[in-house]
Amino acid sequence: NGYTIAVVGATGAVGTKMIQMLEQATFPIKSVKFLASKRSAGKKLLFKGKEVEIQETTAKSFENVDIALFSAGGSISKQFAPEAVKCGAVVIDNTSAYRMDPDVPLVVPEVNEEAIRSHKGIIANPNCSTIQLMVALEPIRKQYGLDRIIVSTYQAVSGAGIYAINEMKEQAQHMLNGEPYEAAILPSGGDKKHFPIAFNALPQIDLFAEDGYTFEELKMINETKKIMGDNKIKVSATCVRIPVVSGHSESVYIEVKEDGTSVTAIQEILRNAPGVVLQDDPANQIYPTALEAEGKKETFVGRIRKDRDEDKGYHMWIVSDNLLKGAAWNSVQIAESLYKLGLIKERN
Ligand code: A2P
Known part of the structure; x- marks a missing residue:
């Protein structure tokens, strides 16, 4: 039971903190997928004490993913966030790629949590400052x-x-x-x-x-x-x-x-x-x-x-x-809000 969560840019300054914040998340996590560039494929990262192999990010990476956290740069988000949405995932994007898109809620949960209700697949994490x-x-x-x-x-x-x-x-x-x-x-x-x-x-x-x-x-x-x-x-x-x-x-x-x-x-x-x-x-x-x-x-x-x-x-x-409230924690907090407001369905 629980959700499958992908982290895109899992080896980066923000991605590694996203993994730490996910370890502390209160929503149920069934499995995690750590995605990065081809350079990192095959290396391993720990999640709750267990090794998880890093995979190269491709359009296929998002099959069965419920929530995808992106922090690998704007061009990677532009390339792969739509693919993740096609696969039925909700994308929480930490780059500036979609922040000013009128169809994309820009969310700080303490301030405008309710805005996530209007998402169409992508929710943007604001700039850290x-x-x-x-x-x-x-x-x-x-x-x-x-x-x-x-x-x-x-x-x-x-x-x-x-x-x-x-x-x-x-x-x-x-x-x-x-x-x-x-x-x-x-x-x-x-x-x-x-x-x-x-x-x-x-x-x-x-x-x-x-x-x-x-x-x-x-x-x-x-x-x-x-x-x-x-x-x-x-x-x-x-x-x-x-x-x-x-x-x-x-x-x-x-x-x-x-x-x-x-x-x-x-x-x-x-x-x-x-x-x-x-x-x-x-x-x-x-x-x-x-x-x-x-x-x-x-x-x-x-x-x-x-x-x-x-x-x-x-x-x-x-x-x-x-790296925390300015990026990884705010992103995971948005995922917590999705769960709390009943906005992500569990797959069978
Ligand atoms: P990698 O370590 O494989 O290069 P930072 O912001 O700390 O520089 O981290 C950038 C993150 O974005 C890293 O996890 C990096 O992975 C990832 N990244 C860079 N290029 C790509 C790519 N083409 N596809 C997927 N992830 C990428």
């Missing part, structure tokens, strides 16, 4: 309304994949040893120039669009409007890569609609918000950090301050593990 922003801001928006969000990110290298993590570590070692080093991946594998990330901060994530924003920044802007279901909300983002392995941090400025709000009232909202941990006690140096958030599923919020000039303006610091 967007997810933690939504978990923290939606409870405030529900209570006070939001006119504007301005966010600057401090993003970990694991968001760019396993090779980017290795690049950072090797660069750091070489630099400490006074040896020559090179950059081959970051800021973006698809762009012409590469810069060192070790001991650096790079104001480019993904490629540049025409108006000077990067696609990462546009993802945050467009996805926020879609998830909050509000096209009028003003959103702007600056996305920066920093030499942290996992855990994205965000400096966030918001303007609420309502008069008479306060820091203590916002703290109270966040203390009771699902998926949020309030860590906000500057007198005792309590605030979220990336290292402390690593390995945890929650979104951590602190440094909540009123703007000194704008009465409806607030600043805060939002941190979460980009």
Whole structure:
């Protein structure tokens, strides 16, 4: 009894975390299929202590699969997600391939779980930086309304994949040893120039669009409007890569609609918000950090301050593990929601 779950990109930075999150899932799992490229076929990964052989991803991989979690890049999702849907699977896609498709729900379960009811086979997992922003801001928006969000990110290298993590570590070692080093991946594998990330901060994530924003920044802007279901909300983002392995941090400025709000009232909202941990006690140096958030599923919020000039303006610091809530955990949580809402049938 139970479901057959496929993980596409099972060997990747996110895929390996998807496997860990599936081990903790509460819905019944009958079997798992770990899919990757031909390069990995035949290698083995553990699931609940048992070895599972990795298979090459092909159109046939999805026969009898109930839920397919994709995190192998947008082009793989474009190629194989429709095949998985044809086989009757529900796809939960962690890439940006389908996020803005009007037929595809874009879901953060704490915020818009009900949206999954309208899926037509594919459900999209939002961008990692967007997810933690939504978990923290939606409870405030529900209570006070939001006119504007301005966010600057401090993003970990694991968001760019396993090779980017290795690049950072090797660069750091070489630099400490006074040896020559090179950059081959970051800021973006698809762009012409590469810069060192070790001991650096790079104001480019993904490629540049025409108006000077990067696609990462546009993802945050467009996805926020879609998830909050509000096209009028003003959103702007600056996305920066920093030499942290996992855990994205965000400096966030918001303007609420309502008069008479306060820091203590916002703290109270966040203390009771699902998926949020309030860590906000500057007198005792309590605030979220990336290292402390690593390995945890929650979104951590602190440094909540009123703007000194704008009465409806607030600043805060939002941190979460980009591989967990930002990717693998949110995807598995969507699968949990499908099960909870009775949206996946067991096959005989
Ligand atoms: P593989 O390890 O076989 O290359 P990351 O984001 O950490 O770089 O991981 C990318 C993931 O996408 C890996 O699991 C990788 O598998 C997978 N992948 C890359 N190319 C393909 C492909 N052509 N078909 C299926 N999976 C792929």
